[in-house]
Amino acid sequence: MNQQVDTRTRILDIAEAAVLDKGFEATSIDEIVAGAEISRGGFFYHFKDKNALARAMLERYIATEDALYDDLFARARELNDDPLHCMLIGLKLLAEMLEEMPTGHPGCVIASTAYQDRLFDEGVRELNRQAILGWRKRFRGMFEEIAQVYEPREPVNMDALGDMVSGVVEGGLVLQRALREHNNASEQIMLFRTFLKLLFAPRQQPV
Amino acid sequence: MNQQVDTRTRILDIAEAAVLDKGFEATSIDEIVAGAEISRGGFFYHFKDKNALARAMLERYIATEDALYDDLFARARELNDDPLHCMLIGLKLLAEMLEEMPTGHPGCVIASTAYQDRLFDEGVRELNRQAILGWRKRFRGMFEEIAQVYEPREPVNMDALGDMVSGVVEGGLVLQRALREHNNASEQIMLFRTFLKLLFAPRQQPV
DNA sequence: TGTCAACTGGACTCGCGGTACAGTGGGAAG
DNA sequence: CTTCCCACTGTACCGCGAGTCCAGTTGACA
Known part of the structure; x- marks a missing residue:
């Protein structure tokens, strides 16, 4: 039982690293099997097909990401x-974190699966969807809390503003991959931070 | 000669539609061949492999996109x-345009190739890179022009601000695909527009 | 001692990308 | 009228990766 968990986890670890590096499609099962030092039969014993692997990976990614946000904003608080x-502090921490993890941000996987969705089954797509909706809810809640204290200077759709966190991260990661630069995502987050500062700037109330 | 151009263009048209719908990897050569009513041999006569097709498609996409931006901001001007x-007018027009073309925005292709880059050769990756650098330059120029008239309320990196246009569009399209909603990209652009309004708001100079 | 979970190993199918190449039909050049 | 070449067609073939099937092995635990 313990050995099973170990092997399964080992497969996920190796697949994760390969997928973050090369993308899902470019990662072959043979390669994972070789890396994990198991047989092909062993792989299919744990995952019925590549979709099942994708689902398991996404679940782990999303859980990791959620935990990361929890931790980040708890520290900021x-x-x-x-x-x-x-x-603002939380976003700063996020930007710093992104600069430190060069390519390996889970967000990648969301975008990657979104753009190849016909290769995945409904389960994977739904996981993807729920993850983004979860982040929308999380950040919208935080922005509503802010708006109760600081009236926004311009009217904004709070759902869209919540989505903008995910969107800016995803977009930044796309730029980063395509440009082969390494700090685009963190710069985009810092710009978004500037936006929030301006949007929620106190109305000429001197200190 | 004329017939050649026709067939080549027909292949590109069919491939484009399929790729925008399903992604590059999920589009088979057999399918394109059937759609274009040619033989497999005929396909490989025009494109030496799938990479050559990708390159040709990207070139067309990027040219279309550039022309679109030219037109959009000329009308705004x-x-x-x-x-x-x-x-601000140009971005509004862009948002409206995105709402009208449900899935078929060229931006998709940039993100899509960025995330599967190991499947493509250096030529494709370089095209991708140059496209994004081109947009960076274009928008940075426009923002610098704005900054000469309206001093930004907060210091910003002009390259990053230029990238933010592409980033917000790309990010919005990722959300849109993953959520299966249809107006996320345009909403994200409208939020970015709000950001610009706040960033370049005139410093309490009454009219 | 027997059972079961967690594998191994090998043989096989299928679809897809890609190669090779012989042949063909039509239009322009001589 | 012939010749040539461009733009294909059609077929046979290869390799790779996903996925199936299944018989057999090994170690832990009841």
Whole structure:
């Protein structure tokens, strides 16, 4: 039982690294099998097909990402209790984190599966969808909290603003991959941060 | 000669539609061949392999996209001569356009190739890169023009701001595909527009 | 001692990308 | 009228990767 968990996890680890590096389609089962030092039969014992692998990977990714956000904004909250400043600190931490992990951000996988969706089954697509909807809800909640304290300077759709966090990260990662630069995603987040600062700037209330 | 051009264009048209719908990898050569009513041999007569097809498609996409931006901002310029207002109008037009073309935005292809890049050769990757650098240059130029008239309220990296146009579009399209909604990209552009309005808002100079 | 989970190993099918190449039909050049 | 070549057609063939099937092995635990 323990050995099973180990092998399964090992497969996921190796697949994860390969997929982040090369993309899902470019990662062959033979390669994973060789990396994990198991037989092809062993692979199919754990995952009925490549879709099942994709599903398991996505589930892990999303859980990791959620935990990361939880941790990030919890740390930000410790540093400042104000919802706006907490958000700004959290985004700063996120930007720094993205600069440190060169290619390996889970977000990749969302975009990657979104653009090859016909290769995946409904389960994978639905996981993808739920992940983004989850982030929308999370950030919309935070922005609504901010808006109660700082009235937005321009009217904004809060769902769209929540989506913008994911969108800016995804878009930044696309740029980063295509340009072969390494800090585009973090720069995009810093610009989004500037947007929030301006959007929720206090209305000429001097200190 | 004329017939050659026709067949080549027909292949590109059919491939384009299929790729926008399903992604590059999910589009088989057999399918394109059937759609274009030619033989497999005929396909390979025009394109030495799938990479050559990808390159030709990308070139067309990028040219179309550039022409689209040219046209869009030329129309915006006719409506208003001020660089900031021209930008805001252009983005509004872009958002409207994105809402009208449900899935078929060229931007897809950039992101799609970026995430499967190991499947493509250096030529394709370089095309991709140059396209994004071209847009960076284009929009940075426009933002610098704006900044000469309206001093930005917060310091911003002009390259990153230029990239943000592409990034927001790409990110929006990723969300749109994953969520199976249809107006995310245009909403993200409208939010970016709000950002620009705040960033370049005149400093309390009454009219 | 027997059972079961967790594999191994090998043989096989299928679809897809890609190669090779012989042949063909039509239009322009001589 | 012939010749040539461009733009194909059609067929046979290869290799790779996904996925199936299944018989057999090994070690832990009841």
